[in-house]
Structure formats: C-alpha cells, structure tokens
Amino acid sequence: MDKSLIQKYNVPVPRYTSYPPANHFKALSSQEYLDEVRQSNHYSRNNISFYIHVPFCQQLCHYCGCNSVAMASDERVSAYVKALHKEIDLLLPLLDKNRKISQIHYGGGSPTSLPVSVIRELNDHLLQGFDTIEQPEIAIECQPAYLTASDWNELTDAHFTRMSIGVQDFAPDVLKAVNRKPSLIPLEEVFDILSSKGIRVNLDFIYGLPLQTVDSFAQTIERAIRLRPHRLVTFSYAHVPWVNKRQLILEKYGLPKEDDKTAMFQKAKDLLLTAGYQPVGMDHFVLPDDSLYQALKDHQLHRNFQGYCTRAITAQVYAFGVSGISQLDGMYAQNTKNIEEYLQNVNEGILPIVKGYALNKEEQVTRSVIEMLMCNYQIDWNELSQLLNMTISDIKKATAYDEVKMADFARDGLIQMDEQRIVMQPEYAPFVRNVAASLDRLMSNAAPNFSKPI
Ligand SMILES: C[S@@+](CC[C@H](N)C(=O)[O-])C[C@H]1O[C@@H](n2cnc3c(N)ncnc32)[C@H](O)[C@@H]1O
Ligand code: SF4
Secondary structure, rough: OHHHHHHOOOOOOOOOOOOOHHHHHHEOOOOHHHHHHHHOOOOOOOOOOEEEEEEEEEOOOOOOOOEEEOOOHHHHHHHHHHHHHHHHHHHHHHOOOOOEEEEEEEOOHHHOOOHHHHHHHHHHHHOOOOOEEEEEEEEEEEEEEHOOOOHHHHHHOOOOHHHEEEEEOHHHHHHOOOOOOHHHHHOOHHHHHHHOOOOEEEEEEEEOOOOHHHHHHHHHHHHHHHHHHOOEEEEEOOOOOOOHHHHHHHHOOOOOOOOHHHHHHHHHHHHHHHOOEEEEEOOEEEEEEHHHHHHOOOOOOEOOEEEOOOOOOOOOOEEOOOOOOEEOOEEEEEEEEOHHHHHHHHHHHOOOOOEEEOOHHHHHHHHHHHHHHHHHHHEEEHHHOOOOOOOHHHHHHHHHOOOOHHHHHOOOOOEEEEEOOOEEHHHHHHHHHHHOOOOHOOOOOOOOOOOOOO
8 A cells, every 4th residue: 555645544533333423422311312212113124133231351451442341349240230130121111022133232341251141141131022033143242261161151052143252362472461361261162162053253353462463463363264253353453542541551562553553454364365254344354155245245234333234133222231322223322331320320210321412314314325335335326315215416415525525535546436336445445434534524523532544
C-alpha cells in the first residue's frame, strides 16, 4: 500500500460496529426504552436476539478494551446472576410470545467465569416460553485458560451451537507481557470435545501486541489453521488507553509500528487464504461452507454488537447485564456499567438503562447504507432502494453523501464507483471505515477519540 495513502487515511475514525457509534449515546430513561420494546413487537424484522453481559474475569489482560472487571467474591457473583434472572423477568412479559429466538450471545468480560450449571440455567430461562428459528445461533465467548475438559463437556450440554475461544496469541512471551494465561488443556482436545457435539468454533486473535513480530504471529496463525476452526478472527489491537488505563502498561514494552502491524495482518491473511479460508468483513476468515461466506456472496451480511450475522439470525437485540446494549430498529439503549447501580436498580424492579440513542428516519437510512458498506464492502444503490422503499437520490440525501469526496476516494484507488455501485477495492479494505465516515452526518461534531484503521 502506498505510504502517502496510509498517512492520509490512517486517522481516527469510528469502527462502525453500530450506527451511530456508541460515543453519540445520550441520557435515556428506562421508560423510553420500555415504550420502544413494546413497539418492537410490531417490527417487520421481529425475531428475538438476547445478549447477556458477564463482566468478571479471573485475570485481567492488559490489552483488553472490553467492559471487564476483576473476579468478585462468590456472594457478589451470585447477586449478579440473581439480578440477571430478575432483569430477564422484567423484560420477557413485554415480548410477544409468537416471536422466535434467532440468537443468544454471552459476552464479557468472561461469561465462562460463571459455573457452567449457572450458564445453563440462564439459557433455560431465556429459552422457556419462546420457540426458536430452525437453526438459532446460541453462542458464548470462552476464556480457555480456566476451563477443564469436564467444563467443556458440560458446556456442550447447555444449548450452545457456537463457541468463540479467545486465544489472542500462542507465543508464551506475548501472553506473559499482556498478563494472560494459555489454554488450560490443549486446544486440540477442546476441538475434539466440541466437534463431537457438532458445535461450531470461532478463534480470536489480536495482532499489534508487544513482542509480536511478523514471523511470530505467522506461526500463531499456522498453528490455528491446523486446528481448522470454522471461523477465525484477527483483531487489530485497538490502543485506547483513555478507555482502559491498563493498556498503558503495554507501552513499556513498545508496541509494533504501523508498518509491522500491516505486515502481520497481510502475512496472516495470505496464510489463511492459502489454507482455503474466505475473508469476511474487516477481520473475519471463514471456511467456504460457513453461512457468513454464503451471506457475503449474496450481499446479505449484517452485523450487530455481537459480531457479523446472516439475515436469518438478524433480529431485535435485547441486552441484559452491566453495559449491555439493546439494539432495536428505532433505538439503542445501554444499561449502566456500574455493578452496584445495576444491582440496586434491578432489585427495585427498574430496568437499569442509563443512555442510548433514538434514531430518526434519516439516521435509520444512514445505518442501512453504512451497514451494507461495512459488511459487504459495497453499496448497491438499487438493492438499498428496494430494501428501504426509497429513491436512490433520497437515500443519498438522507446521508452525508458527497460526490466530491467519493471522487477523491476513487482517484486514490480506495473505491470503484458507477451509477449502481460503490465497491471497496480489496487492497484498501482497512479504509472502509473512512468511506463510511464520509456518509455520516454526525461525524462533523464527533469527538476525535477513535482508533486508527491500521
Ligand atoms: C470479551 S473478549 C473475549 C472473551 C474472553 N474474555 C477471552 O478473553 O477469551 C472478546 C475479544 O475481544 C478482543 N479484544 C479485547 N480487547 C481488544 C483490543 N484492545 N483490541 C482488539 N481486540 C480486543 C479479544 O480478541 C477478545 O477475545
Ligand atoms: S480479553 Fe477476555 S479475559 Fe482478558 S480482560 Fe478482556 S474480557 Fe477479560
């Protein structure tokens, strides 16, 4: 990639895991959320997705950008789980029982810091009273450093269809520098247990961590390929010490430079493509028979805060637990991040919403355009026009679409465009965020504290 283009475009821009990005959230009451929840029973896309956030981790990794806290006492964890059940009881009666569950996702922190029997009870609670679609996605993020073979076996019996395992890196010196332990039992053994029960597996990796080199990260990816996960994610390390001060500890080791990071990703990508994986979105690689790849080919890829999903899985998302974000067609609503406040609110029978965003019509249109671009690496104006039942010109007017800016992207080689489509060029894929930002009316008054594309 041309160095001057890296300089021009490697500037802070949102990741657009949602539109508008979460930094635009403002105060929102639980009453406003409740009104929207009732409304959501009538949306045309009315499947149900539940998200449960478990913030606790047995040991905190220095790089972590997620909402994680050190493991609490047994009493506190029990109080948290009790509150989760109570919060579920506050919401479920509002949902139309004829709707179906298409997705349940446990994220964190480390959901697997809870005993497996407790996780199973949460799943039982969510699943009682609703049918599911034919192949729902019931997934959990697993921290393998603390899971025994018997835990893994028990997990396979708790309704899950997919497990995401956080590996990050196999190199012991890298793991030590970031304060993380390797998997308790060999991943080969974990894969045997999961595949015997038909559970699909994702592996998470991060590049850009201290002590990683192009060669060392390549070795990590080669080892991962031998395990043959269905999906593999290579996250670019997001250094955002203003969100998580712990990340400053990593600066004493020195972080890989931008060029090295680009080379790490490129080498990993080459290895994965050679091994038959297909790239999906910014950082996912999947086996060719994976539903995400099919969705990408059909331009039907979507995403929510839980990650990429197919159209069948896409639903209204109702979140539980601290910091959980519900994503309904007309509104985002986020729970408090404060565990004390969360427990108090829920125990008083109040949904613990603190902030969020009600989207106006133009913003809902912009969300569809940006989502199509971010997921499918192209904007097909005709397809959008049919989907939104609007003219192409009205769609462009609803966004910050600017002919001059688009022409500049095209001159720099980032995109190819004609009347019908804007298509990202594969070699400039990391800059899809910049093209998305040019469509975003809210960008002009945005705070500059975003991570950089590379
Ligand atoms: C909630 S965590 C994973 C669950 C589990 N606690 C674990 O560590 O295995 C989700 C994923 O986010 C990624 N992640 C966390 N902090 C990150 C950062 N600062 N930059 C990029 N990716 C990050 C990691 O790959 C991690 O597996
Ligand atoms: S990466 Fe996972 S285990 Fe590490 S601190 Fe973050 S959430 Fe916890």
